[in-house]
Amino acid sequence: MVMISTQYPQKRKRSAKSYQDQIESLIGLPTIPIIATEVLKITRENRISVNQLVVVIEKDPSMGMKLLKVANSAFYGIREKVDSLRRAVVILGFKELSSLVTGISIIKAFAQNDEAGIEWKKFWEHCAATGHISEIICGRLGIFLPAAPYTSGLLHDIGKLVLYRIDARSFLDSMRLAEQENYPPHIAEMEIFGINHMDAGKWMAQKWRLPAPIIHAIGYHHNLEETLGSEYSGSTALIQFADFITNLMGVNFGTQFIPEEVAGWYELQTQYASVDEVDLEELILELKDQFKYISDMVKIVE
Numbered sequence: 394m395v396m397i398s399t400q401y402p403q404k405r406k407r408s409a410k411s412y413q414d415q416i417e418s419l420i421g422l423p424t425i426p427i428i429a430t431e432v433l434k435i436t437r438e439n440r441i442s443v444n445q446l447v448v449v450i451e452k453d454p455s456m457g458m459k460l461l462k463v464a465n466s467a468f469y470g471i472r473e474k475v476d477s478l479r480r481a482v483v484i485l486g487f488k489e490l491s492s493l494v495t496g497i498s499i500i501k502a503f504a505q506n507d508e509a510g511i512e513w514k515k516f517w518e519h520c521a522a523t524g525h526i527s528e529i530i531c532g533r534l535g536i537f538l539p540a541a542p543y544t545s546g547l548l549h550d551i552g553k554l555v556l557y558r559i560d561a562r563s564f565l566d567s568m569r570l571a572e573q574e575n576y577p578p579h580i581a582e583m584e585i586f587g588i589n590h591m592d593a594g595k596w597m598a599q600k601w602r603l604p605a606p607i608i609h610a611i612g613y614h615h616n617l618e619e620t621l622g623s624e625y626s627g628s629t630a631l632i633q634f635a636d637f638i639t640n641l642m643g644v645n646f647g648t649q650f651i652p653e654e655v656a657g658w659y660e661l662q663t664q665y666a667s668v669d670e671v672d673l674e675e676l677i678l679e680l681k682d683q684f685k686y687i688s689d690m691v692k693i694v695e
Contacts (some may be wrong), residue, residue, distance in 0.1 A: 402509045406587035415559065416596040422558055425496040428453050431591035433492050433602070446490060447478050458491065459497055466689055488518040490542035495603075496524065496548060498576070503554045511557075511565070512646075519639055519646040520547050525687045526635040526680060533679070538628045545632050548607060549614050550646070552594025556586060571648040578647050579615050591615060599600070619657045627664045633657030638680055 416422060431449045450457050457478050464481040465474060475481050500517060524546030531542050541555055561633040564584050571581035579589035595612030603611075609625035614662040617633050620626040634657030641651055661668045 395634065402514070409588050409592065410497055411560065412586070412588050412593065413596050416555060416593060417600050419600065422555060422597070424503040425590050427454055428456060429495045429601075430496040432494045433604075436491050436541070437604075443479055443482050445516070446482050446487065446494075450478055450494060453498070456494060456497060457656050460493060461483070463493060463607065465685075488541050492547075494542040496544050497552070499548060503551070503558075509567070516550070516553065516646045519644050520550055522642075522644045522684070523549060523632065523635045523639045526638050526683075529680060530631060530635060530676075533676070534671060535666055536627070536631070538606065538631065539609075539624075540604045540628060542628070542631055542635075543627060545607045545610035548594070548598070548603075549611055549632050549636060550590060550594070551597060551611060552590030552592065553647075555593040556582065556588075556590055560586070573649065575648070575650050577615065577650050589615075608612045612682050617660060621660070626660060628661035630664070631658040634661060638677065640645050641677070642681060642684055644684075 404535070418515065428449060432446070435445055435449070441597040450460065460478065460481050461475060463469075465486045468582050469484060471484060475484060484491065519686040527542035529544040530536070531538060553564070556567075564582075567578065567585040570576065570584065571578045574581070579591060582589040585627060591612050591614065595608055598608045598611050606625050608630040609620055609623070610629050611621045614633045617626070617630055620629045634655060637651070637655055637657065639645070658668075658673060
């Protein structure tokens, strides 16, 4: 149990149910952007086509510009300039592009200026890096998952923004507690709020009707044991491990805490034979080399 300093005055915690009710009613919280709703609907109905996606994306010119920048980035290594959305869709692929549209539009919905000592730019850097690391790991290890790993990684900490929108002062207290005591943020949040960012993010994702694998990655990436034996344990383990790597590389937000045990990696080894053959230290070195390209991608989606 974390001992709270006297500088964090104890106040009566609200019940978890009251927070859940507030999030489900969207009081003081953003609704999911229309463009994300349309893309998710197309994806759920398995009727994706180039024309459909282009029509949806063209409704948001700034989104289109970001996607063109992504398609032209060194991360994808395309030699010829990509100058049309249609070509960007072909290069990025339906799954990747749908994930980018969903993630970027949600970032815009939760846009925050740096204030009260919180560097939200670092928050999005951490989330975007986690998403890209997740994708790289899947490609490197030959893992197939039911939901795009990038979106799960990008949105895994969305509950922190939800907590901030609900009670900014308490969220700041939880950040200070985590930093000063070197505790995991979700433990400090429990002490201050009585819930943590996984709870808040899961309820938000459920309200937005995001795909189940993404909901589980958001809701259990620090409590992987709660997903063991389910069909979502692999995708949740991937995000837990990618989150660990991102923090290990110093791309973190709110705390320097890094867990010693890599539970996500062990779960991936259990589920995928290809992972069991990979040396963890060598993989970490490979991922470290990718951070230059990841940094460029992060700047695009901000």
